[in-house]
Amino acid sequence: MRQLTSLDTQFLAMENQRVQGHVSVLGIYDAHTDCGRPLDAALVGELISRRLHLLPTFRWRLAPVPLSLDYPYWVDDGTFDIEYHVRELALPAPGSDRQLAEQVARIIGRQLDRARPLWEVYVIGGLDNGRRVAVLTKMHHAAVDGVSGAEVMSILLDDTTDREPDPAPPVVAEPFPSDVEMLGRGLIGLMRQPLRMMRAGPTALPHLDDVPTIRHLPGVRLVARTGRALKRVLPATSDSLTATGSGTTAPRTRFQARVSPHRRVAFGSMSLREVKSIKNTFGCTVNDVVVAICTSGLRSWLDERGELPAEPLAGFVPMSVRTAEQKGTFGNRVSVMLTELPTDEADPMQRLARISDAMRAAKERQRALPASLLQDANHFIPPALLAQAARATSRLAGMRGLNQPANVMISNVPGPSTPLYLGGARQHAQVPVSGVLDGIGINITVMSYQDSLEFGVVVDRELVDDPWTILDALRAGLSELAEHASRHTPPPEVTALHTAASPRRKARS
Structure with a gap:
C-alpha cells in the first residue's frame, strides 16, 4: 500500500x-x-x-x-x-x-x-x-x-512500429484492506498530524501567504500573518523574493465565476519552428512566446466582446518541481506561480518584453520558495478538514465581488520531438486536455510534439458558447508576433533578455 x-x-x-x-x-x-x-x-x-x-x-x-x-x-x-x-x-x-x-x-x-x-x-x-x-x-x-x-x-507509446510484444510477468495483487484496518491506520495518522505540522513549519510557515490555493481561507490567514512575522526574523529569506505573485489580483472577467459540470473543448496545432524563430529574434524563451500568444489571444477575444479590463490579466501557471531522483514515482510534484499577463498593452513587442520580465521575475521568486511548499502548506489543515477546506475555497472562488488570484490557467509541457506509435499506428498529434476550476473557468494547455505546438483549450460550457473563436484568436496572436519578427530589429533591452543561462523549472499541467 x-x-x-x-x-x-x-x-x-x-x-x-x-x-x-x-x-x-x-x-x-x-x-x-x-x-x-x-x-x-x-x-x-x-x-x-x-x-x-x-x-x-x-x-x-x-x-x-x-x-x-x-x-x-x-x-x-x-x-x-x-x-x-x-x-x-x-x-x-x-x-x-x-x-x-x-x-x-x-x-x-x-x-x-x-x-x-x-x-x-x-x-x-x-x-x-x-x-x-x-x-x-x-x-x-x-x-x-x-x-x-x-x-x-x-x-x-513506442518510437518504432516493430516493437515486439512485451513479456508480461504476473502482478501480485494486494488484498484490499477492511474498514477496521483503515480505521486503525487513520488513528495512527491522527497521532502523527502534530509531527507533520512541526516538520512542515520551518519551510511552510514563512511562505503560507504565497500559496494561492489556500490563502483565502480565514484560518490560514491567521497562520500566514505569523509566517509573515517570521519572514522578518529569518535572515535566509529575501524580502524581494518572498511571494510568488502574492500581490497579483485578477480583474473581473466572465471566467471568474462558479463553473457548471459541463465543458467545451477546442484544439489545434501551431508551428513550433515559427515560435522558435520568434524566440531567437527577440532573445526570450519558448515559454515566453507561448504566454504571449495566450495573452494576445485573450486580449483580442475579450476586446471584441467589449469585456477587456483596463488592468492586465493574471495567469496561474503550474510547474514541475520533480527531481531526477523522483522520476517514475508518479503522484504530484508540482508548484504554481502567478504572473502578469499584460493585456492592457496594445503594442505586441512591448507586450512580449513585459511578459519576459514578468516570467523571469516569477521564476526567480519561485526558486526562492521550497519545492515542497504546496504539500507542506496542506499539513496545517488536518486531513479530516481538507475536503471542507477545499469546498470553502471553491465557494470563495466563485463569489462575485471577491478578488481572485488569476483569470486563466496556462501550462506549457515539453513533449517528444520524434514520431511515436500506438501499437504500430502512427501518432499525428498529442493534445493536452486539462480542467477548469471555480473562479478560473478557462484553461489553455500546450504540449510540443515533433515540430508542432498542440494547443488544448477547455472552458466552462456556460461561460463560452464557442471555444474555437478563442483558438482562432490564439492563432492570430502567433501570426502577429511572427509578422513583427520577420521585419523587426529588436531593441537592445529585448535582445538582452534571458542571455544569462540559469536553471529553470519547466511549466507543466
Missing part, C-alpha cells in the same frame, strides 16, 4: 458535482497499424494488458480512511476490468475536429469511478471520414501530474 501525499489528496478533495479532478491526453492516430490491423479498443486493450506491470497507476485502487482521519491509500489491485476501462465509440460522418471536441467535452465532464482504478481510455473512430482514430486517455490528478502523466504515455 502507498499513502497519498497531502497534495495528492487535495486533488481528490477539490472534486465536487461541478469540478472534475482528472487530466487527459488526446492522441490522433492513423486508423490502421503498419501491418494493416485497425486501431480499435481490442488492440489498445491488448497493449495495455501486456504492459500492465509497467503501469502501477493503472492498477491502483483508492482505499479511503474512515472519517478522513488521515490521507487515503493506493492499493495495488493487480489487474483491471479491460472492458470497463477501455471503451470504444465512433463519430458520425464526416468526423470533424469539432465533432471530436464535442465528444471529448462530454467525456471529461464525467468524474471517474472511485471504486475502480482511476483511469479510462476511449478509442474514438470515424475521425476524418474514417482515416484517423482518436484515443483519449483520462487519468486522475491524484495519481499523476503533468510529468508523471507523460511518463505513463511514454510506456504506452
Whole structure:
C-alpha cells in the first residue's frame, strides 16, 4: 500500500458535482497499424494488458480512511476490468475536429469511478471520414501530474512500429484492506498530524501567504500573518523574493465565476519552428512566446466582446518541481506561480518584453520558495478538514465581488520531438486536455510534439458558447508576433533578455 501525499489528496478533495479532478491526453492516430490491423479498443486493450506491470497507476485502487482521519491509500489491485476501462465509440460522418471536441467535452465532464482504478481510455473512430482514430486517455490528478502523466504515455507509446510484444510477468495483487484496518491506520495518522505540522513549519510557515490555493481561507490567514512575522526574523529569506505573485489580483472577467459540470473543448496545432524563430529574434524563451500568444489571444477575444479590463490579466501557471531522483514515482510534484499577463498593452513587442520580465521575475521568486511548499502548506489543515477546506475555497472562488488570484490557467509541457506509435499506428498529434476550476473557468494547455505546438483549450460550457473563436484568436496572436519578427530589429533591452543561462523549472499541467 502507498499513502497519498497531502497534495495528492487535495486533488481528490477539490472534486465536487461541478469540478472534475482528472487530466487527459488526446492522441490522433492513423486508423490502421503498419501491418494493416485497425486501431480499435481490442488492440489498445491488448497493449495495455501486456504492459500492465509497467503501469502501477493503472492498477491502483483508492482505499479511503474512515472519517478522513488521515490521507487515503493506493492499493495495488493487480489487474483491471479491460472492458470497463477501455471503451470504444465512433463519430458520425464526416468526423470533424469539432465533432471530436464535442465528444471529448462530454467525456471529461464525467468524474471517474472511485471504486475502480482511476483511469479510462476511449478509442474514438470515424475521425476524418474514417482515416484517423482518436484515443483519449483520462487519468486522475491524484495519481499523476503533468510529468508523471507523460511518463505513463511514454510506456504506452513506442518510437518504432516493430516493437515486439512485451513479456508480461504476473502482478501480485494486494488484498484490499477492511474498514477496521483503515480505521486503525487513520488513528495512527491522527497521532502523527502534530509531527507533520512541526516538520512542515520551518519551510511552510514563512511562505503560507504565497500559496494561492489556500490563502483565502480565514484560518490560514491567521497562520500566514505569523509566517509573515517570521519572514522578518529569518535572515535566509529575501524580502524581494518572498511571494510568488502574492500581490497579483485578477480583474473581473466572465471566467471568474462558479463553473457548471459541463465543458467545451477546442484544439489545434501551431508551428513550433515559427515560435522558435520568434524566440531567437527577440532573445526570450519558448515559454515566453507561448504566454504571449495566450495573452494576445485573450486580449483580442475579450476586446471584441467589449469585456477587456483596463488592468492586465493574471495567469496561474503550474510547474514541475520533480527531481531526477523522483522520476517514475508518479503522484504530484508540482508548484504554481502567478504572473502578469499584460493585456492592457496594445503594442505586441512591448507586450512580449513585459511578459519576459514578468516570467523571469516569477521564476526567480519561485526558486526562492521550497519545492515542497504546496504539500507542506496542506499539513496545517488536518486531513479530516481538507475536503471542507477545499469546498470553502471553491465557494470563495466563485463569489462575485471577491478578488481572485488569476483569470486563466496556462501550462506549457515539453513533449517528444520524434514520431511515436500506438501499437504500430502512427501518432499525428498529442493534445493536452486539462480542467477548469471555480473562479478560473478557462484553461489553455500546450504540449510540443515533433515540430508542432498542440494547443488544448477547455472552458466552462456556460461561460463560452464557442471555444474555437478563442483558438482562432490564439492563432492570430502567433501570426502577429511572427509578422513583427520577420521585419523587426529588436531593441537592445529585448535582445538582452534571458542571455544569462540559469536553471529553470519547466511549466507543466
